[in-house]
Amino acid sequence: MQFQPQSADQRGVQALEWCGDSLRILDQRYLPEETLWIECRDAVSVAEAIRDGVLQGAASVGIAAAYGIALAARHIGQAADWPQTLSADFALLAAARPSAEHLGWALRMLQDRLRRPLGVAADVPALLAEAAIAIHTSDDEANRAMAKLGAQVIRRHDRQPQALLTFGHGSALGVIRAAHDAGLVSRVDVCASYPGNAGAIPHLELSQNDLPAVLHADAAVAHLMKVANPSWVVVGAERIAGNGDVVNTIGTYGLAVLAMHHGLRFMVVASSASIDLELETADDIELGDVLAGQGGQPLFDVTPADLIDVIVTEKGIVERPDQARLAGLLSPRRLH
Incomplete structure (x- = not known):
């Protein structure tokens, strides 16, 4: 059973390929110089890939974790108590990147699938693989919706x-x-953010799609904002707290502060699965446990909600985000 959904508009870097008995992951640490793939056949190897930074992007991490559970179930084959049997695999994957709310959401979706009636003759590994594929497909659909909504905000x-x-x-x-x-873009300035090649990958993607993209060092950003006057700063998110605070790649907070100073608008683009309403503010996160990488180097930072102009999700947009607006976005009574 092979499955490889395309990205939002079928032009981005394809990072994951499900092969039925394995998950192929593009090692983004070596881009753009090399194209290397890692083949994962169990939850342990998927967790290692997530923890070691093979994948970038919170949504991709969540999708990979879902496939990791499917691989774990396939390796086990049969069990009398699936939730208990897979509990260690769920815990292992959840701990691989605790900053990513999408990862926790994806794992909860598979746990919910196990809680539903399975039937005596149910092929549980196949059912979990189908659930992971559904998460992958829904992410593609969400990306298309966010792309459309974000462009509308810019226009x-x-x-x-x-x-x-x-x-x-x-x-x-x-x-x-x-x-x-x-027809709304004259130029895209890409910051080469720490760690590693976090700026080189988006520059590569944009250049491959014939967008006028220019790669800049972080130290040039303030000067760039002053003299080039971009209209928007557009970033993603690892997690969004209930009040609108955003956890994202280190450097996001600095960009938001500089954008505020120079009068630029600041847009966060993330699926609704990244919103954690149980987290009142991002200050409630244990920074040392969640936001620090190996050797204590910070990998993520927190951007306060009052520095953010708009959050774009597949469910809609939230301008000047706060607790009431985000809760309204996720309300089950909301039709769109």
């Missing part, structure tokens, strides 16, 4: 071609591509 403020600034990937780049297709 609403300015219908002329304009410069955008990013160091994001995934959903953030989907918005930029959609805006470019709508």
Whole structure:
């Protein structure tokens, strides 16, 4: 059973390929110089890939974790108590990148599938694989919706071609591509954010799609905002707290502060699965446990909600995010 959904507009880097008995992951640590794939056949190898930074992007991490559970179930084959049998695998994958709310959400979706009636003759490994594929497919659909909504927000403020600034990937780049297709982008300035090649990958993706992208060092960002005057800063999110605070790749907070100083608009693009309403503010996160990488180097930072102009999700947009607006977005009574 092979499955490889395309990204939002079928033009981004394809990072995951489900092969039925394995998960192939593009090792993004070596891009753009090399294209290397890692083949994972169990939950342990998927967790290692997530923990070691093979994958970038919170949504991709969540999808990979879902496939990791499917691989664990396939390896086991049969069990009398599936939730108990897979509990260690769920815990292992959850701990691989605790900052990513999408990862926790994806694992909860598979746990919910195990709680539903399975039947005596149910092929549980196949059912979990189908659930993981459904999460992968829904992410593609969400990316298309976010790309459209984000471009509409940009057009609403300015219908002329304009410069955008990013160091994001995934959903953030989907918005930029959609805006470019709508004739709204004159140039994309990409920040080479720490750690590693977090700026090189989005620059590669945009350049491959013939967008006018320029890669800049972090130290040049303030000067760039002053002299080039981009209209929007567009980024993604690892997790969004109930009040609208955003956890994302280190450097996001600095970009938001600089954007505020220079009068630029700041857009966060993330699926609704990244919103954690139980987390009142991002200050409630244990920074040392969640936001620090190996050797104590910070991998993520927190951007306060009052620095964010709009959050774009597949369910809709939230301008000037706060607790009431985000709760309303996720309300089951909301039709769109």
